[in-house]
Amino acid sequence: MTRKIYPQTDEIVYLEAQINYTILHLKNGRKIVSSTTLKYHQADSCLDGFLRVHRSYLINPDFIKNIVRERTKTIAQLLDGRELEVSRRRVELVKNLRYSIENTF
Structure with missing residues (x-):
């Protein structure tokens, strides 16, 4: 049985799929490599608010x-300057979530 231990969810910027591994990218720049798939992490209730914006990325909103449209692709710009591609099928999900967050303040 595999045990999941995560850093605080507010420390995780995004998770990145690398074949059968997942890389957790943290706010402080550190990376943690997990020997499980991104789908496995996505199913965890600790990461409920995270968005699957691409088959390779699970982002903390x-x-x-x-969210920027560049010619043929859409990019999620993160607070730390990193840019991650958003799949065409998930653009509306990300835009709607972003709109609802902005209107709650």
């Missing part, structure tokens, strides 16, 4: 600064 608190770290999304902006």
Whole structure:
């Protein structure tokens, strides 16, 4: 049985799939490698608020600064300057979530 131990969820910026591994990218710049798939992590209730924006990325929405359309692709710009591609099928999900977050303040 595999045990999941996560850092605080507000420390996780995003998770990145690398074949059968997952890399957790943290706010402080550290990376943690997990020997399980991104789908496995996505099913965990600790990461409920995270968005699957691409088959390779699961993003903490608190770290999304902006969504930008660049020619043929859509990019999620993160607060730390990193840019992650958003799949065409998930663009509306990300835009709607971003809109609802902005209107709650």
